[in-house]
Structure formats: C-alpha cells, structure tokens
Amino acid sequence: MKNKLFSFRVKKLGKDLAQNDRLIINALKYGISIVLFLLCGSVLILLQGQSPIAALEAIFQGAFGNKMAIGNTLRWTAPCIMTGAAAIVAFKAGVSNLGIAGQVTIGGFLAGLIGAFYELPPLAHITLIIVVAGVAGLLWSVVPAILRLFFNINEFITSLMLNYVANFLTQYLTQQVLAGGLDSWGYVNMEATPTVLSSAVLPDLIHGTSATLAVPIALIVAIAIAFLYKYTIQGYELKQVGENLKFAKVGGVKVVKQFLIIFLLSGFISGMCGGIEVIGTYKKFNTGFADTMGWDGISIARIAELNPIALIFVSFIWAALKAGAMQMERVISVNRLTVQIVQYLFVLFVSVDYEGIYLRAKERRAKKQYRKEMESVA
Amino acid sequence: MDKPDYILQMKEIRKTFGPLVANDNISLNIERGTVHAIVGENGAGKSTLMNILTDIYKADSGDIILNGKKVVFKNSLDAARHGIGMIYQEFMLYPELSVYDNLILGFEEKKLGVFIDKKACKKKIEQICRDYSFDLPMKTLVKDLPVAILQQVEIVKALYRGADIIIMDEPTSVLTPQGIQGLFRAMRNLVSSGKTIIFISHKLKEVFEIADRITVMKDGKISGEVLPGEVTENQLASMMVGRDVILQANKVEVDFGEPVLSVKNLQVKDKDGVLRVKGVDLDVRRGEIVGLAGVAGSGQQQLVEALFGLRAPETGSAVYFEDTDITRATPRQRRCMGIGYVPQDRLGAGANGQSSIWETAIMGYHVAHGFKSRFLLNFRQIEEFTGRIVDNFAVKCQKTSDKIRSLSGGNIQKVVVGREFLQDNKLLIIEDPTRGIDVGAIEFIWKKIIDLAAGGVSVLLISHELNEVMQLADTIKVVYEGQLYDGGAHGELTEEEIGLIMMGGKSDEK
Numbered sequence: 001m002k003n004k005l006f007s008f009r010v011k012k013l014g015k016d017l018a019q020n021d022r023l024i025i026n027a028l029k030y031g032i033s034i035v036l037f038l039l040c041g042s043v044l045i046l047l048q049g050q051s052p053i054a055a056l057e058a059i060f061q062g063a064f065g066n067k068m069a070i071g072n073t074l075r076w077t078a079p080c081i082m083t084g085a086a087a088i089v090a091f092k093a094g095v096s097n098l099g100i101a102g103q104v105t106i107g108g109f110l111a112g113l114i115g116a117f118y119e120l121p122p123l124a125h126i127t128l129i130i131v132v133a134g135v136a137g138l139l140w141s142v143v144p145a146i147l148r149l150f151f152n153i154n155e156f157i158t159s160l161m162l163n164y165v166a167n168f169l170t171q172y173l174t175q176q177v178l179a180g181g182l183d184s185w186g187y188v189n190m191e192a193t194p195t196v197l198s199s200a201v202l203p204d205l206i207h208g209t210s211a212t213l214a215v216p217i218a219l220i221v222a223i224a225i226a227f228l229y230k231y232t233i234q235g236y237e238l239k240q241v242g243e244n245l246k247f248a249k250v251g252g253v254k255v256v257k258q259f260l261i262i263f264l265l266s267g268f269i270s271g272m273c274g275g276i277e278v279i280g281t282y283k284k285f286n287t288g289f290a291d292t293m294g295w296d297g298i299s300i301a302r303i304a305e306l307n308p309i310a311l312i313f314v315s316f317i318w319a320a321l322k323a324g325a326m327q328m329e330r331v332i333s334v335n336r337l338t339v340q341i342v343q344y345l346f347v348l349f350v351s352v353d354y355e356g357i358y359l360r361a362k363e364r365r366a367k368k369q370y371r372k373e374m375e376s377v378a
Numbered sequence: 379m380d381k382p383d384y385i386l387q388m389k390e391i392r393k394t395f396g397p398l399v400a401n402d403n404i405s406l407n408i409e410r411g412t413v414h415a416i417v418g419e420n421g422a423g424k425s426t427l428m429n430i431l432t433d434i435y436k437a438d439s440g441d442i443i444l445n446g447k448k449v450v451f452k453n454s455l456d457a458a459r460h461g462i463g464m465i466y467q468e469f470m471l472y473p474e475l476s477v478y479d480n481l482i483l484g485f486e487e488k489k490l491g492v493f494i495d496k497k498a499c500k501k502k503i504e505q506i507c508r509d510y511s512f513d514l515p516m517k518t519l520v521k522d523l524p525v526a527i528l529q530q531v532e533i534v535k536a537l538y539r540g541a542d543i544i545i546m547d548e549p550t551s552v553l554t555p556q557g558i559q560g561l562f563r564a565m566r567n568l569v570s571s572g573k574t575i576i577f578i579s580h581k582l583k584e585v586f587e588i589a590d591r592i593t594v595m596k597d598g599k600i601s602g603e604v605l606p607g608e609v610t611e612n613q614l615a616s617m618m619v620g621r622d623v624i625l626q627a628n629k630v631e632v633d634f635g636e637p638v639l640s641v642k643n644l645q646v647k648d649k650d651g652v653l654r655v656k657g658v659d660l661d662v663r664r665g666e667i668v669g670l671a672g673v674a675g676s677g678q679q680q681l682v683e684a685l686f687g688l689r690a691p692e693t694g695s696a697v698y699f700e701d702t703d704i705t706r707a708t709p710r711q712r713r714c715m716g717i718g719y720v721p722q723d724r725l726g727a728g729a730n731g732q733s734s735i736w737e738t739a740i741m742g743y744h745v746a747h748g749f750k751s752r753f754l755l756n757f758r759q760i761e762e763f764t765g766r767i768v769d770n771f772a773v774k775c776q777k778t779s780d781k782i783r784s785l786s787g788g789n790i791q792k793v794v795v796g797r798e799f800l801q802d803n804k805l806l807i808i809e810d811p812t813r814g815i816d817v818g819a820i821e822f823i824w825k826k827i828i829d830l831a832a833g834g835v836s837v838l839l840i841s842h843e844l845n846e847v848m849q850l851a852d853t854i855k856v857v858y859e860g861q862l863y864d865g866g867a868h869g870e871l872t873e874e875e876i877g878l879i880m881m882g883g884k885s886d887e888k
Contacts, residue, residue: 232753233744240741244730249688250721251741252710367436 033349041342062327063320071209076319078214082273083297090266094242099159101294102166107133107271109170111278112285115196137271145263171287193285202280212280226308299347385410391440400426415589423598463541473521526557635664638836645692646680654680656860667837669851677860713746718803728794739764767796788819
C-alpha cells in the first residue's frame with residue numbers, strides 16, 4: 001500500500017503499557033515504599049534512643065501477641081474498613097468527599113443521643129441507632145453535594161470545611177446543651193454525652209476483648225461495595241461517571257443523579273461508622289473522637305488503590321500498626337505518634353507517580369539511543 | 379536580485395509515525411519579516427512540521443537552519459529560547475491567573491536570582507505593548523476575558539519570551555470576523571517591525587488577505603509554493619484537496635422514505651455564549667446518508683451536541699424524530715428511542731480509556747436495551763453483545779476484559795462504531811468515524827455505514843474529511859459559519875466545488 005494518508009493523530013508516548021511494564025512499576029512502587037517506610041521508621045526510633053528491632057517486636061506483640069492484642073487489632077480494623085469504604089465509593093466515582101470525618105462525627109453524636117435517651121429492646125435499639133447514624137451522615141453530605149450540583153462549588157472545599165462545623169457543633173451541643181455526661185467519679189464530664197443504655201451496646205465479637213460486631217458489619221460493607229461495583233448496573237454506571245464523565249453522559253447515564261447517589265452513599269457509610277464506633281467501643285459520644293478517622297479512611301483507600309477487597313487487608317495491617325504502636329509506647333517508651341508519622345509517610349511514598357518516572361526514564365533512554373544512532377550515521 | 383534573507387530554513391525534514399509518513403522530505407524557506415502561510419487539509423502534515431520546529435517531536439532526518447546557522451534543539455524550551463514562539467489553537471493559559479502572571483510565568487525577570495523583579499517584568503511588557511500597539515488588561519483574570527483578547531495575550535507572551543518567529547496554528551478558527559480583522563492588524567504590525575509569522579490555516583480567503591507567500595502541503599509533501607497574486611482561490615483549493623481517490627465506496631441506488639430526523643431553525647450557542655449554529659434546517663430520510671462537510675470549527679460540534687441532547691438549543695429551535703419533539707430530550711431518552719451516536723473524540727467521549735473492552739462496549743446499550751434484571755449486570759448478555767461487536771467488526775483483541783487502551787486506535791474505533799451499529803438504531807449520528815485510523819479500517823467502517831443505510835437506517839455523517847462525505851453521502855450539505863449550504867446529491871459537484879463552498883468561496887447558492 002502506498003503511503004498516502006487520510007489523517008492521523010499521533011499516539012502519545014507511553015499510553016499503552018505492556019503487561020511487563022505494569023509489573024515493574026508495581027514492584028517499584030511497593031518495594032521502594034516499604035524500604036523507605038522501614039528506613040524512616042528506623043531513623044525516627046533511633047533518634048529516640050531505642051532499637052528499631054525491639055520496636056518492631058513490640059509492635060508485633062501489641063498487634064498479635066495475645067487474645068487482647070488480636071482483639072485490639074480487629075477493633076481498629078472495623079472503622080478503618082468503614083471509612084475506607086466511604087472513601088472508595090466516592091473516589092471511584094470521581095467525587096472528592098473529604099468530609100468523612102464530619103459525617104462520622106455527626107453519625108456518632110446522634111448514636112450517642114439515641115443510645116442514651118431512648119429505650120428500646122436491644123436488637124431494635126442497635127438497628128435504629130445504626131440506621132439513624134447513617135442517615136445523619138448522609139444528610140451531612142447533602143450539603144456539599146447540593147452546593148456542588150446547583151452552585152458549582154467544589155466539594156473538595158465544602159466537605160472539608162464541614163468537618164470543622166461538625167466537630168465544633170457537636171462539641172457545643174455536648175458541652176453547653178447536654179453537659180450531663182457523668183464520669184466514673186460522678187463529676188460532670190464535659191467532653192462526652194452520657195453513657196448509652198445497655199440495650200444500645202453492640203455485642204462483643206470475641207469475649208473479653210475490644211473487638212465487637214463492628215468487625216463483621218464492616219466486612220459486609222466492604223463486600224457489598226465490591227459487589228456493587230462488580231456486579232450491578234448502578235455500580236457500572238458509577239464507575240464510568242468517575243472515570244470518564246463525558247463518556248457516561250454520551251452513553252445516556254444520568255450523571256447528576258449518580259453524582260448525588262455517590263455522595264449520599266459515602267455519607268451514609270461514614271455516619272454508620274460513627275454510630276457503630278460510639279455504641280461499640282466508647283459506649284458514649286466523645287467529642288472529637290473522629291478526628292483522624294476520615295484521613296485514615298482516605299489514606300487506606302489510596303493504598304488499596306480503590307479496591308474494596310484490598311481495602312480489607314490494608315485496613316487490617318493499618319489497624320495492626322495502630323494497636324501495636326500503643327504496646328510499643330508502653331514497652332520501650334517510643335512515642336506512638338512515630339508509627340502514625342511513618343504510616344502517613346507510607347501513603348506519600350505510594351502516591352508518587354512511579355508510572356510517570358518509569359516512562360520518562362524509558363523515553364530518555366530511547367532519545368539517547370536515537371542521538372547515538374544519528375551520530376553514528378553522521 | 380538580492381539573495382533573500384531567510385530567517386529560517388528547514389531542509390529535507392522527514393518524520394514517520396509507524397507506517398505513516400507525516401513529513402516526506404520537506405524543505406521550507408521562510409523570509410524574514412513576512413507572513414508565510416502554510417495551507418493544507420487536516421492530516422496534510424502541517425502540525426507535525428511545526429511540532430518538529432518547536433521540538434515537540436524529533437525529526438527522523440533533516441536540518442533546521444536558523445539565521446543561517448544549523449541548530450539542534452534540546453527541548454521545546456530550548457526552541458523557545460532560540461526565538462521560536464508557537465500559538466496553539468487551544469490557548470496555553472492559566473484561567474485562574476491574571477494576564478500579567480500568565481505573561482511572565484516561567485520567564486520571570488529575577489532579582490538576586492530568587493525574587494521576581496516585578497518592575498522589570500512590567501517595564502518589558504509595557505515596552506512590547508507600546509511597540510506593537512497592544513492594549514491588554516494586565517490585572518484581569520484570564521478566565522474573565524473573551525477569546526480574541528486571549529489570543530493577543532498569547533501573542534504578547536510569545537514576544538515577551540523573545541520570539542522572532544511566531545507560529546500561529548489556525549488562529550482564526552476561534553475568532554469572530556471582527557476579531558479576525560483585529561488579529562490581522564496585529565500581524566501586520568508585528569511584521570512591519572521585523573518579526574516573522576508562520577500562519578497555518580485552511581481558510582483560503584484569509585490566507586489571500588494576509589499572507590506574503592503561501593506553501594501548500596498535501597499528504598505529507600509540499601505540493602506547491604505560490605505568491606497570493608499568482609493564483610486564484612480555485613487553483614489553490616485544487617492544490618489543497620485535489621488528489622486521486624484512494625478509496626471508492628460502492629453505493630447502491632435506493633429510494634428514501636419519509637423524514638426520520640427533522641430539524642427546524644436550530645440555533646445553538648457554545649459555552650462562551652457565542653451563537654455557533656445559526657438557524658439550521660435539515661431533514662434526514664429513512665435509509666438516507668446525509669453528509670455534512672465543513673472546515674473544523676464551523677459549528678458542527680455544537681450542531682451535533684444539540685442533536686444528541688448534550689447542549690441545549692436556543693428557543694425557537696425544533697428537532698423532531700419520527701414526529702416526536704425531541705428538542706429537549708436527554709441523551710438517555712434519545713438512546714431509548716433508537717438514536718445512536720458515534721462521537722468524534724474517541725477516547726474522550728466514545729470510550730473510557732481506563733475501562734475494559736466490555737465496559738466500553740455496553741455503554742448506551744445497557745440503557746437502551748437493558749438486561750433481564752434492572753439491577754444486575756448480566757455477564758452472559760454482555761459477553762454475547764461484546765462478542766458480536768468483536769466478530770462483526772473484526773476487532774483484534776485477546777479477551778474482552780482487556781483494557782481498551784491496549785487496542786490500536788482503529789480497533790478502539792471499531793468497538794465504538796460496532797456498539798452503535800449493532801443496536802438496531804433507527805438513526806445514527808456519526809462524527810468523523812475514520813479519524814486517525816488506518817486505511818484498512820477506514821474501508822471497513824465505510825462499508826458498514828453503507829450496509830446500514832441500505833438496511834433502512836438513517837445516517838447523519840459529520841466529517842472533516844471531504845472525501846469521506848463525498849464517497850458516502852447521498853445528500854451533501856456544507857457547514858460554513860454555522861449555516862448549511864447545499865452541496866448537491868452524491869457525485870453532483872466536484873471536490874473542488876465543494877471545497878470552495880467549505881471555505882466560504884461560493885456562499886451565495888444557499
């Protein structure tokens with residue numbers, strides 16, 4: 001065929017990745033991240049005059065050493081999965097819901113109220129609390145969703161700011177309006193709502209540990225999200241909206257409706273998480289209990305690359321580090337925030353654009369090759 | 379005669395992309411202080427040549443001689459430092475920054491090597507504006523300005539960066555007639571103060587008005603170099619589009635039925651509020667292929683968007699599909715009625731690059747045809763439909779769960795086209811179905827379109843390839859400046875005649 005051309009568009013370099021490249025990139029990504037993670041952790045621990053090996057041992061002991069430790073790890077796994085699921089739902093569909101912490105707070109607050117002031121048979125009480133907490137989180141997420149849809153205000157900012165509103169609002173209501181929580185010495189506890197009634201307490205999963213039924217509930221949520229995205233038409237449309245809005249629109253997907261659904265679903269899961277935390281672990285609403293939870297969820301979702309099943313495993317490891325960190329602090333007096341620091345550093349390391357770096361290196365090599373060939377010709 | 383003072387010479391530039399020869403040993407001499415126009419159809423190789431000049435691409439072979447010295451650029455920034463400035467069709471400006479910040483970005487005058495010397499920057503910009511009589515609102519944010527001003531910002535930016543040669547890629551396609559006159563005034567000013575302009579266009583009228591010298595490109599080669607006074611518009615048009623027909627679509631005579639799509643006085647504004655479709659009337663009958671030819675940016679995009687419900691038309695417009703008023707129907711409703719759409723932007727709107735083949739293959743199908751259950755994806759049905767596309771359209775892929783990006787452009791296009799063609803649609807709106815794909819795939823898709831129409835499906839084909847419209851369409855319409863002009867029935871007018879209407883040459887016969 002003659003080299004006549006009709007029209008052409010040039011393929012951008014490196015758009016098509018071979019299977020091989022993908023493997024190398026992933027190996028690079030997790031390999032480098034873990035090495036840097038251990039390195040940073042070791043340096044921080046050495047700076048505090050302790051041995052990193054001993055620290056690691058303490059962490060392992062604290063996370064898996066005995067029944068209590070395993071219970072602790074599982075206890076932290078539940079909220080990690082739930083907030084992670086809330087983040088995944090939103091991010092997969094291209095919605096930046098940074099308001100998870102606020103939605104958790106509002107859900108937790110309402111759970112505290114209903115748990116303490118309404119009397120109901122146990123199962124009904126717990127169910128009601130979880131549903132109301134979910135709806136509360138959902139309603140809290142309506143605000144940024146509406147601002148985005150009708151006034152085109154980026155949800156990135158609004159949802160983030162509403163975290164503070166939620167935090168201070170519940171703090172105000174707890175301290176100034178309720179101000180009735182009594183602590184174990186009979187003094188007024190200004191930082192929490194009254195302890196919930198026994199009918200509202202979420203039963204334990206493993207007796208004598210802090211792991212409650214929150215764990216199986218969280219697992220169900222994660223699996224439900226996986227199912228939603230893998231097997232339902234709704235999930236298919238949500239994914240397409242998130243990955244290519246124009247494509248979905250042209251295909252006849254109701255983009256606005258889907259956007260709203262995403263936000264509400266994400267808010268519902270967050271609110272539910274708040275409610276479960278309150279009636280499962282704390283038995284009362286402590287102000288500011290959700291402070292780091294939202295970010296934990298977002299970080300975990302990021303590491304799990306928005307895969308709901310991977311989320312379960314990442315949450316487990318994340319929770320093990322959390323539980324282990326406390327043990328480490330007790331045993332070898334290394335500040336437990338050290339672990340949190342390296343945990344978040346790990347998220348940074350994983351988020352580096354390894355694909356871009358790899359491709360650029362590849363391109364540069366090709367260019368050099370080209371130059372050399374040109375010179376050898378000339 | 380004196381030896382001409384060439385500021386830039388490109389010698390024997392050759393660039394290939396796989397089997398495509400985009401630039402076939404092109405030599406070009408640009409004289410200092412002139413407007414040198416390069417004209418040619420889409421895909422003639424103009425953009426590639428300019429991208430080589432600005433070092434976006436590396437040439438396979440050939441030399442660039444600047445001011446009599448051979449140069450090899452390290453990268454595009456290096457090209458800019460050598461005084462080559464490019465103004466793209468899509469402006470490279472940050473909407474949230476002020477004009478001033480946009481101008482100096484990346485090329486700030488510095489104090490102590492760290493701090494921005496705002497005074498020096500400002501002085502330099504003021505000097506430029508005075509010298510070339512530009513008047514720009516320095517403090518206004520770029521997003522608040524009309525396109526004509528943005529273009530001036532781009533020109534000043536190029537000058538600020540020390541450009542001696544300014545390349546303008548289709549600069550008039552975004553401008554109103556007044557804006558064009560303003561641009562031409564600015565171009566004349568620049569040239570009279572010693573700058574050189576390379577003007578890329580395919581609007582012949584404009585080229586005749588502004589250019590000192592015209593180079594015509596066709597199929598990756600230079601097909602002629604003329605002075606504007608030497609030739610007529612007609613001759614230039616034939617230099618541009620006249621070529622042997624490579625592909626011949628065999629059309630059968632058919633009788634058309636009643637109108638399926640009926641458009642009355644359609645008016646559509648673009649996102650900036652400029653009226654781009656100015657009262658279009660159009661009928662597409664059953665089994666008919668209506669082809670819309672036209673230079674890019676004549677309003678086709680807005681027309682199609684309105685026809686598929688992606689952009690709301692102005693009041694007074696009316697669109698009927700089989701006697702149902704669909705002027706305000708959503709894309710979802712249109713799909714359920716049996717209207718299919720092949721968008722121009724393959725990976726932007728036709729497919730989801732991050733998705734698997736089947737995910738792209740069932741988009742729209744899942745809306746119009748659905749599955750047994752309203753909630754669950756039916757993977758057997760998905761596999762069946764995707765398989766039908768793969769078989770009928772000879773898509774080369776290993777399994778349908780592969781990423782769509784792993785396919786070649788032609789195969790992606792086959793998936794997109796197949797998806798719309800195999801849904802028993804009554805009307806298909808097809809935009810540039812063969813853009814950027816190889817000849818084999820083009821022929822294949824052409825044949826499918828003709829088969830479809832023979833089976834009673836109505837087709838509205840919008841293409842920037844004149845040849846495609848001429849080969850396929852039963853009835854040809856030409857879009858020019860947001861209005862439709864008659865292009866005759868199949869084979870009635872020659873390529874040159876239609877080409878002239880496309881460029882507004884003979885716009886009297888409406």
